[in-house]
Amino acid sequence: QVQLVESGGGLVQAGGSLRLSCAASGRTFSDYTMAWFRQAPGKEREFVAGISWSGSSTYYTDSVKGRFTISRDNAKNTVYLQMNSLEQEDTAVYYCAARISRIAPIYIRTAGSFGSWGQGTQVTVSS
Numbered sequence: 001q002v003q004l005v006e007s008g009g010g011l012v013q014a015g016g017s018l019r020l021s022c023a024a025s026g027r028t029f030s031d032y033t034m035a036w037f038r039q040a041p042g043k044e045r046e047f048v049a050g051i052s053w054s055g056s057s058t059y060y061t062d063s064v065k066g067r068f069t070i071s072r073d074n075a076k077n078t079v080y081l082q083m084n085s086l087e088q089e090d091t092a093v094y095y096c097a098a099r100i101s102r103i104a105p106i107y108i109r110t111a112g113s114f115g116s117w118g119q120g121t122q123v124t125v126s127s
Contacts, residue, residue, distance in 0.1 A: 002025065006021065006118040018086065019080055022079045033099040036050070039093050043092075047110070049069075057105070099115060
């Protein structure tokens, strides 16, 4: 079973940047479809960004397009989420998730598509 550990969260002012990292251990990292989700208090967990097993395809929720970039470094068994121009609405606990094998793009937005989850890292954006 793959283990996922997120890092890089913190407190940042609106307009600032953070880069989240998710380090994976277990079976070959390159076999996994990876994604970032986030959850704010009182809200459901929502999809943020996803990346295919090869890294050739990326997906974003509309609210972060143009501001966030997901990438992966298979040699380091790590997926990243570069977050720029942060807004207060981005405040949440961010989770990385992994799935073995490819999925249709629509299903990458569904939390149930992923079998492995990290414990989350808090991102707080102040005014």
